[in-house]
Amino acid sequence: DIQMAQSPPSLSASVGDRVTITCRASQGISNYLAWYQQKPGKVPKLLIYATSTLHSGVPSRFSGSGSGTDFTLTISSLQAEDVATYYCQKYDSVPLTFGGGTKVEIK
Amino acid sequence: QVHLVQSGAEVKKPGASVKVSCRAFANTGWWFHWVRQAPGQGLEWMGWIDPNTGGTGYAQKFRGRVTMTRDPSISTAYMELNRLTSDDTAVYYCARDPGLGDYWGQGTLVTVSA
Numbered sequence: 006d007i008q009m010a011q012s013p014p015s016l017s018a019s020v021g022d023r024v025t026i027t028c029r030a031s032q033g034i035s036n037y038l039a040w041y042q043q044k045p046g047k048v049p050k051l052l053i054y055a056t057s058t059l060h061s062g063v064p065s066r067f068s069g070s071g072s073g074t075d076f077t078l079t080i081s082s083l084q085a086e087d088v089a090t091y092y093c094q095k096y097d098s099v100p101l102t103f104g105g106g107t108k109v110e111i112k
Numbered sequence: 113q114v115h116l117v118q119s120g121a122e123v124k125k126p127g128a129s130v131k132v133s134c135r136a137f138a139n140t141g142w143w144f145h146w147v148r149q150a151p152g153q154g155l156e157w158m159g160w161i162d163p164n165t166g167g168t169g170y171a172q173k174f175r176g177r178v179t180m181t182r183d184p185s186i187s188t189a190y191m192e193l194n195r196l197t198s199d200d201t202a203v204y205y206c207a208r209d210p211g212l213g214d215y216w217g218q219g220t221l222v223t224v225s226a
Contacts, residue, residue: 037211041210099169100169101157104154
């Protein structure tokens with residue numbers, strides 16, 4: 006099975022900072038990569054699918070890039086409401102493995 | 113609008129089984145995926161079921177202990193987990209393939225406690 010390695014496990018940044026989270030697949034998954042945001046006690050929310058397509062209603066400060074095995078989620082200007090844990094997920098084929106998550110906090 | 117509605121919270125004793133349901137109110141032919149999240153932990157994919165054929169696939173970790181079924185007449189999928197331990201205490205979600213959109217059930221808390 007393909008493994009998804011996400012980094013860093015946590016980060017602390019200031020409001021307005023540019024934040025980058027990476028996800029690496031152990032084998033190529035084309036562009037079948039999604040990113041979720043999860044706040045405590047809430048259901049995960051889809052941010053990006055197909056590596057770089059923003060889900061409806063998601064602020065444009067979120068963006069995704071990459072292909073094959075290396076993927077990136079970028080928040081161009083961190084806002085207080087972005088405090089959450091972020092997960093990547095492959096969906097090229099089953100199993101639909103998640104990355105370990107990145108907890109984002111405000112400094 | 114609501115797409116996936118799950119059954120309510122459960123409390124089970126170690127060694128017991130739990131069966132969680134997920135009813136679809138749209139796109140009833142799409143696969144269901146089951147995902148769980150233990151307290152303070154990440155998301156863990158458990159498996160899938162095709163509501164049209166009943167075909168299933170399970171994550172290696174759960175093979176032999178999980179069974180996914182469906183009742184197409186009521187657009188409902190089920191996830192049954194056997195031989196529960198305290199490590200199975202988690203919120204269990206049904207969800208769709210992310211390429212189809214953002215469709216998750218509200219989650220079902222399963223607590224395993226003596």
